[in-house]
Amino acid sequence: MNKKSVKDVELKGKRVFCRVDFNVPMKDGQVTDETRIRAALPTIEYLTNQGAKVILASHLGRPKGSVVEELRLTPVAKRLSELLGKEVKKADEAYGDSVKAMVDTLSEGDVLLLENVRFYPGEEKNDSELAKAFAELADVYVNDAFGAAHRAHASTEGIAHHLPAVSGLLMEKELDVLGKALSNPERPFTAIIGGAKVKDKIGVIENLLEKVDNLIIGGGLAYTFVKAQGHEVGKSLLEEDKIELAKSFMEKAKEKGVNFYMPVDVVVADDFSEEANIKTVAIEEIPSDWEALDIGPKTREIYSDVIQNSKLVIWNGPMGVFELKKFAGGTRAVAEALAEANDTYSVIGGGDSAAAVEKFHLADRMSHISTGGGASLEFMEGKALPGVVALNDK
Ligand SMILES: Nc1ncnc2c1ncn2[C@@H]1O[C@H](COP(=O)(O)OP(=O)(O)OP(=O)(O)O)[C@@H](O)[C@H]1O
Numbered sequence: 001m002n003k004k005s006v007k008d009v010e011l012k013g014k015r016v017f018c019r020v021d022f023n024v025p026m027k028d029g030q031v032t033d034e035t036r037i038r039a040a041l042p043t044i045e046y047l048t049n050q051g052a053k054v055i056l057a058s059h060l061g062r063p064k065g066s067v068v069e070e071l072r073l074t075p076v077a078k079r080l081s082e083l084l085g086k087e088v089k090k091a092d093e094a095y096g097d098s099v100k101a102m103v104d105t106l107s108e109g110d111v112l113l114l115e116n117v118r119f120y121p122g123e124e125k126n127d128s129e130l131a132k133a134f135a136e137l138a139d140v141y142v143n144d145a146f147g148a149a150h151r152a153h154a155s156t157e158g159i160a161h162h163l164p165a166v167s168g169l170l171m172e173k174e175l176d177v178l179g180k181a182l183s184n185p186e187r188p189f190t191a192i193i194g195g196a197k198v199k200d201k202i203g204v205i206e207n208l209l210e211k212v213d214n215l216i217i218g219g220g221l222a223y224t225f226v227k228a229q230g231h232e233v234g235k236s237l238l239e240e241d242k243i244e245l246a247k248s249f250m251e252k253a254k255e256k257g258v259n260f261y262m263p264v265d266v267v268v269a270d271d272f273s274e275e276a277n278i279k280t281v282a283i284e285e286i287p288s289d290w291e292a293l294d295i296g297p298k299t300r301e302i303y304s305d306v307i308q309n310s311k312l313v314i315w316n317g318p319m320g321v322f323e324l325k326k327f328a329g330g331t332r333a334v335a336e337a338l339a340e341a342n343d344t345y346s347v348i349g350g351g352d353s354a355a356a357v358e359k360f361h362l363a364d365r366m367s368h369i370s371t372g373g374g375a376s377l378e379f380m381e382g383k384a385l386p387g388v389v390a391l392n393d394k
């Protein structure tokens with residue numbers, strides 16, 4: 001990476017404003033998935049070991065510029081403190097005199113977590129006054145929030161213009177792994193794209209067609225492609241206005257010599273529910289009043305074979321409605337194939353696919369699970385991430 005990291009700056013005794021992505025799922029005031037907190041530990045520990053005074057900032061949820069009591073970061077501070085094995089001070093605001101006073105009490109190696117930065121309207125507007133107010137708290141800015149790097153907000157982008165600005169270790173690792181995968185891939189290189197909406201994945205599919213050897217399509221977005229192939233899809237998810245585009249992608253794949261894999265059989269249901277009647281049918285036999293909610297067993301086998309024979313696989317988006325047990329089989333089969341493919345470097349592109357892998361208890365068998373959902377998607381589309389662009393060049 002051509003951006004400076006925490007390793008390139010003097011940190012001893014410095015006040016360091018470190019933006020992390022602690023946007024974690026919570027229920028009844030408890031953190032229910034601490035993956036993102038754990039992922040930030042290497043940077044926080046590096047900073048404390050170097051003798052920095054660490055000021056952490058994050059958003060949580062989408063409070064839209066006002067205080068939402070359930071979105072305070074207090075439970076996160078508690079969990080972080082347990083994971084770090086040391087006290088984490090918690091401020092009830094994210095800037096201003098009371099926060100400055102708390103920062104003044106920090107000794108080398110101390111950690112302070114600011115309040116949810118999205119409680120302030122200026123955060124998402126990338127307001128320069130707010131960015132300056134954040135910058136006034138510190139001597140150095142570290143961005144370790146890969147998951148929020150696609151947002152140009154005051155704490156992810158604006159502040160970087162007012163302080164020496166470097167990446168954290170998680171940010172560096174995410175960019176390194178995803179960047180290497182896309183620019184210098186080991187081959188055969190396979191991308192698996194699933195999820196619900198073609199619209200959201202157009203850019204990714206387009207960019208990946210330039211790079212991969214195999215493109216596997218699954219999930220709800222597959223049925224726009226199935227329709228483009230000339231088959232009926234019944235009540236399955238369909239984006240009519242994207243059928244032509246789907247056709248053009250299939251043609252482009254042919255031109256580029258990319259193997260384009262589509263479901264050959266599917267699990268169809270007469271209702272979108274766990275109680276639905278289901279059956280497996282060939283792709284050209286989807287009944288008109290049924291909907292396809294998962295890939296079928298033959299498709300799973302074909303996809304698993306392609307995975308086993310790949311050196312690098314990028315996966316974004318589930319193969320079916322994995323939240324419902326009846327339609328989780330396809331997503332599970334792909335996750336298991338990745339777990340079992342020992343010679344395959346597997347990169348899970350955040351969001352729902354990461355949640356699925358966690359759910360199947362296969363997370364530790366993947367090579368890299370990105371902490372970014374939207375961020376990893378935009379990165380895979382080849383878009384520049386504002387939170388990275390703003391950091392100092394090496
Ligand atoms: N056949 C299908 N019909 C309807 N919905 C589906 C189907 N297959 C998958 N889904 C749904 O797609 C949703 C995920 O779609 P989405 O496009 O949001 O993926 P994503 O969140 O972008 O993936 P990721 O987070 O990994 O990037 C899941 O909730 C899943 O239930």
Ligand SMILES: O=C(O)[C@H](O)COP(=O)(O)O
Pocket residue numbers: 021023061062147148151372373374375
């Ligand atoms: O969960 C995420 O993908 C990041 O934390 C970004 O959150 P946002 O989509 O609310 O900006």
